[in-house]
Amino acid sequence: MHPPLPSNFELDRYGLHVRLVREEDAAFIVKLRTNEHNSRYIHDTVADVEQQKEWLQVYKYREAEGKEYYFIFEINGEPQGVYRIYNRHADWCVTGSWVFKQDAERNSALKAMIITHEIVFEDLGHDYVHDVDGINENNRGVINAMKSIGGKFWGERVEEKGKYMQFDLRKEDFYNNRPTILRFVGIKL
Numbered sequence: 079m080h081p082p083l084p085s086n087f088e089l090d091r092y093g094l095h096v097r098l099v100r101e102e103d104a105a106f107i108v109k110l111r112t113n114e115h116n117s118r119y120i121h122d123t124v125a126d127v128e129q130q131k132e133w134l135q136v137y138k139y140r141e142a143e144g145k146e147y148y149f150i151f152e153i154n155g156e157p158q159g160v161y162r163i164y165n166r167h168a169d170w171c172v173t174g175s176w177v178f179k180q181d182a183e184r185n186s187a188l189k190a191m192i193i194t195h196e197i198v199f200e201d202l203g204h205d206y207v208h209d210v211d212g213i214n215e216n217n218r219g220v221i222n223a224m225k226s227i228g229g230k231f232w233g234e235r236v237e238e239k240g241k242y243m244q245f246d247l248r249k250e251d252f253y254n255n256r257p258t259i260l261r262f263v264g265i266k267l
Contacts, residue, residue, distance in 0.1 A: 212242025
């Protein structure tokens, strides 16, 4: 496995600033994850900023060990959304917790999806993303986005909020599809 990302990891790409979350992001994360529209398809989050801060404090230990990364995506210093890389193994990992503000700048969520997978394959050296958690079957936008970057359906699981579709994304499939999705979001290579 590649060495962990540095604790001061930051990146500017496709008009987004990417950085690792900090404890002071707790209120934004709670507001984002408890928004009625955003929370339809994700695991429930308690609307308690102090509890989120405690979760982030523990998460920072997992981050330092290179086990998982939780990113904030910003435009001009304004948080737009979050995305996570977790459950890391030698050649694969899981991506998820992809949640953006309803009024986020156009295409910023798709750009974040591309960036997150570039980090997975380039910075962390994984060969594929193995989605064990899945995407809620009613979350058609995310399912279509996963397919558009090369995700391949492999299974499903059922839980309280419904059926979850599971996808794998291989590095070569991502890079074969990346030019098309970048053109879609207005980026020329």
